[in-house]
Amino acid sequence: MNVHHLELFYYVARHGGIMLAVRNIPYGIQQPAVSSQIAQLEEFLGVTLFQRRPFALTPEGEKLYQFIQPFFSNLDKIANEFQGGQARHIRIGASTIILRDHVPRLLQWVQKKFPGLKVSLREGYPTHLEELLQKEEIDLAITLIEKQSAPGIHSLALLELPLVLLAETGSAVTSAEQLWKRDKIDERLICLPPGTPLCKNFQQKLVELGVDWFPSIEASSVDLIETYVANGLGIGVSVAIPKKALPPNVRALPLRGFPPVVVGAMWRGRLTSLMQAFLEEMKLSAQRLT
Secondary structure: OOHHHHHHHHHHHHHOOHHHHHHHOOOOOOHHHHHHHHHHHHHHHOOOOEEOOOOEEOHHHHHHHHHHHHHHHOHHHHHHHHOOOOOOEEEEEEOHHHHHHOHHHHHHHHHHHOOOOEEEEEEOOHHHHHHHHHOOOOOEEEEEEOOOOOOOEEEEEEEEEOEEEEEEOOOOOOOHHHHHOOOOOOOOEEEOOOOOHHHHHHHHHHHHHOOOOOEEEEOOOHHHHHHHHHOOOOEEEEEOOOOOOOOOOEEEEEOOOOOOEEEEEEEEOOOOHHHHHHHHHHHHHHHHHO
């Protein structure tokens, strides 16, 4: 039996499909190659290991996965023991802004303590990153967090950010209060997806004000919101990020009385020494920003 084929099947079974497995296999391999080698494994065994659409392990696939899972899932653990008990690989999920403007500085510091550090980066908005944590596809998420985390998820608050509206500099709207006085707001609203803390805080306050204004454009990042506002496509809901400049033709309008959002870190299970090092440096970075 080809052990490499078994390894590929382990990732497919663990992540629920070939496409998701390819994203999480720690070396480069294309989807057709995985499909081909899994087919060879099934041909060798004379059984079908899983249904493709929707994905589901067959009884034979479940039996094989239970047999190989302890071995492949513990490979990282034994490698860490040989490396002195310190993991050298971390998978970080965050927004574009955090990955671009803040994570590089964190890495510069942490890699001094952990030589040979390997890092995998994933972009996403808060609800998406939480899903990746639940699926164990990332180790640490740096994102907007809520007061109550999902079961099994730990969180650490780092920084509070006030909500703002973003408008083109040439817009007739010069304050949020102008909008609240209208019978109907005609400008398109650009916001993160509805389940995110930013969008929920904004809409909850609008309910208190008796204002109806719902997103016309959903963006996956604050960067995208700024870009769409700069192109005259509407007014955006964002956050005031310390030391971050807005595009030249975009201005921020304060949202007085709106609850802020909290940027923090989320993780599952026990903190490794590597994750703890990242958290400590994130705390220091948050203090420097404020």
